[in-house]
Amino acid sequence: MVDFTNRRETEAWLSEKPRDVAIVLAARAALRVLPTLHRVIIPHERIQDIVLPTFRGMAVSWVASRFPAQSVGLRPYASAADDAASAAASAASVVAVAASTSTSAAYTAAAVASNASGEAAAFAAYSVSAALAAAADDRKASAEALSFDAATMEEGLTPTILAGRPLWPDRITSSSKAGWDALKRDLLSAGDDWDVWTDWYDDRLAGKRPWRRSLEIARATLPDDLWEQGPKAVNAEIKRLIAAEKAKTAANRRASRDGVQSIGDLEPLDIPSPVSFKWQDGVIALGGSALPVLGPRNDPRDLARKMQACREIAKDISAKIAKGRYNCRVEYREHLEGYLQWFPDGDDGNIYLADRSARALRELLVAEQDELPRPFVADVKGFLEQHIGIRPHFQELLEFFESVRTHALPEPLPQDAVDQARQAIAEATPEVFAPNVGQALDVESGPPSTVEQPSVAGESGISKIELPPDPIQTLDPEIEKSGAIARTLNALGKVLKQGPDYVKNMEAWEKVSTRLLPYLHTIIEWLRNMTGL
Template sequence: MQPREVQAVFAARCALRGLPAIRRANDRTVRRIALPLLRAILSSGVAGTCPTPEVIRSAASDAAASHVLYATDYDAAAISNVDGDPASVFLTPLWPGGAFPKKLAREYKKLRAFWQKDASVWDFWQKWYEDMLAGRPVDWDFLRQVLLLPDEDWKRGPAHVARLIEKLRAKRDLQGNIKDLEQDLTGTTSSRLGLGGNNPPEPLDRDSQLPAGLLIVWAPLQELKEEAEKQAPDPARLRKATDALILALAEIGKWCGRKLDRATDKAID
């Protein structure tokens, strides 16, 4: 018997193939069943790639709702070649050759039209399905966060879930930008001053504006980072730290400009 994670991946792939068949139902029925079905399929996929205890509990209750419409030897062969990483199976296109069977192709066209009719609600799910369809890499940690939204939120319907997913996405993007800026500042400091690490540098010359500028950058940056990592960040605190960071970066820019002017003057003397 295959490990639980591999079984979950297999179930998710089978269900993803059959998903377009829901368009055989009328719009009213699709609106009622689409979100629970998508959540169930996502549960299987995340359980196969991020098998934490909380994910396994969620999948155990939700994946049963996912009707596995049929399986293929295509996945069986791919899964048999998995070497400790079930997620790699998702990097294989959903259909051999990348093309839907004719009947399902018609249903998929109808499903896309349904999603696009209310794009603000279904955009996340359409993009996720298209990534699965093409075998493109996805952010499984972010998908885990989506899956672990509280049950009471899922029960409030697709529009509510879409708003929460957008908040999760904004938080992820903010954390990514903070990390990039932190790395840029650390790298700039290291190369310019011969220092490393995450601590603000000590002044190495008589230009006192350099350390002062760097210090006022690091303080709001760390405040912004700490607030963004909270379960429910305070928008007012985020805005305050962001505004302070923008001002600090402007000061650094002025310092760099003066340094460049002096370097230019020396070069043309």
């Protein structure tokens, strides 16, 4: 892995990567050292000279990394932000070296976003170097965070998803937290609506999904003459944009409720679903699983071997349980059989439903490890290691988990609408829906709520077998379940609308569409509120 403390090595490594990799690493490196600015905001004038241009540079570079489709349109704004942050770095150097290098990291991160040529690697390497210099006591932790980011992308995570992740792999360092707390306190006490930036940075620290993409783009593309007026004018305009967007959202919801009269008026969201559907032989059936993707270093034969290993190990453990080789509950075999039922095989299967079975198996094992035979625990550990290893190859699965992690429930999922939708689907099976549609909607049974893994040594003193850590173990189970159900029904609504072109039994389709309409609309509006779309 590249040594990010070596600028030449960093530039050489980045020169072989897509431009998006340079943009996201530069942006994240700069964002991590923003707390060092707490040393320069006294006197008050420094806020306008240094802090605001630094936030501007970081906002533009972050938007370019999170929404790459906007990168071309952002270039003139990134160039202007680069110039402004460069001047701020010069001003900061008079006050504190760390603040100067932090601001330098911001302006070179903006330069990466504004540059369409091969110079992006050089600018990004400089931004990384400046950020590490600003990090001071946190230099080692910052370098490790960069290495973690690079490793996740090598394993297949896209730069776009990485841009939305928390800034630190584990948690913010104590010195950075103290610096940010001090900077945040001083900014808020200065007035001038600085909460539009302190809230923004808190969201970047936590990896929280932007409420509205349009707002992030609007923030990054404010005109030069407004920035020149200073924080009072800039922050007031950002606050106005936020209020206007909230009012527009509320108005759209009212209009949506009034305008839905038939299934053709239904407006499902264009977002990933853990389960897909398709028309097949005149009825709606479960769609094929998302195809796995290869990372830059992956061999397709290696991926095929990994997937085959998942199947064979699951089959082997299930067979041993069936033969009485292991003294364990029948639920372990049920989870393994569920995994095998849904595990992708060509166009069949569903990786999300298979993954749910694997996680349910792990949670059960964590809770009962003390009472289980060590050979059984070792076998299941090997299976879980194989399964967790193939997750990065299924981008839609990662995107769904990312959405779950970054969203909070605005309000509980309207369970009555869900129950009524399920009942209507069951009654229209098999005339309109294939039997596997109802099975896919049944996500109530797992995985159970998160269980903390016990300590490594049991009461007997015998060392326990350590289970592989699950990167998504901390997902809120209620948010996941609610999000999965809502997204699945949203996807079903999309396909249901196509009925006149594909359905065999038009009368049955019209009947179930009319019955489903109010429930699907309620669920889609809940999902719209949850995702901020």
